[in-house]
Amino acid sequence: MQTVPPALERLIRELSRLPGIGPKTATRLALYLLRRPAAQAGSLADCLSALHGSIRLCSGCFAFSETDPCPICGDARRNHGLVCVVEQPGDMMAIEKTGIFRGVYHILHGVLSPMDGIGPEELKIRELCERIERGNLEEILLATSSTVPGEATASYLVEQLKKYDLSVTRLACGIPMGMDIKYADRHTLGHAIETRRGISG
Numbered sequence: 001m002q003t004v005p006p007a008l009e010r011l012i013r014e015l016s017r018l019p020g021i022g023p024k025t026a027t028r029l030a031l032y033l034l035r036r037p038a039a040q041a042g043s044l045a046d047c048l049s050a051l052h053g054s055i056r057l058c059s060g061c062f063a064f065s066e067t068d069p070c071p072i073c074g075d076a077r078r079n080h081g082l083v084c085v086v087e088q089p090g091d092m093m094a095i096e097k098t099g100i101f102r103g104v105y106h107i108l109h110g111v112l113s114p115m116d117g118i119g120p121e122e123l124k125i126r127e128l129c130e131r132i133e134r135g136n137l138e139e140i141l142l143a144t145s146s147t148v149p150g151e152a153t154a155s156y157l158v159e160q161l162k163k164y165d166l167s168v169t170r171l172a173c174g175i176p177m178g179m180d181i182k183y184a185d186r187h188t189l190g191h192a193i194e195t196r197r198g199i200s201g
């Protein structure tokens with residue numbers, strides 16, 4: 001006997017494929033949407049259908065953006081000589097929330113993870129080097145997480161960036177070991193940016 005209407009079951013199945021959402025939460029969310037006015041589900045559906053059509057990668061920093069360049073790369077008041085390298089768009093959002101960083105970003109879209117087959121070619125590392133070679137950069141702030149893959153990625157970048165005449169810095173201590181920066185609290189992260197340290201080759 002079919003106890004759950006197929007349309008509801010399909011929604012539950014789709015929602016439970018999202019990270020951090022198990023079948024129980026997916027069921028709760030689906031039932032919630034069903035109880036709300038149809039317009040609310042319609043508006044969510046519109047956002048989902050427009051998602052891939054209206055958002056692209058910024059050709060400067062590789063952030064998701066509706067415009068190219070993104071609002072940060074296109075902002076003349078920001079310091080375009082200071083580039084903060086992060087793993088994921090969520091890390092950039094976390095740093096932006098501190099309100100302390102006035103430079104621009106470079107998003108790697110991942111970390112080195114040989115076990116998962118992710119090497120330098122899979123990340124936006126070549127693009128970072130090309131960006132440096134185009135000139136006018138003074139400082140690269142490595143803001144990968146203090147996890148094992150985050151540290152390995154930072155070490156790899158330090159090696160790669162040695163040949164360039166610019167200062168390479170790393171977030172200061174304060175971010176607990178093993179912590180993903182997007183989960184660091186705003187003050188800790190802000191302080192780690194302000195007190196970033198130089199890396200001597």
Ligand SMILES: [Zn+2]
Pocket residue numbers: 058059060061062063069070071072073074
């Ligand atoms: Zn950008």
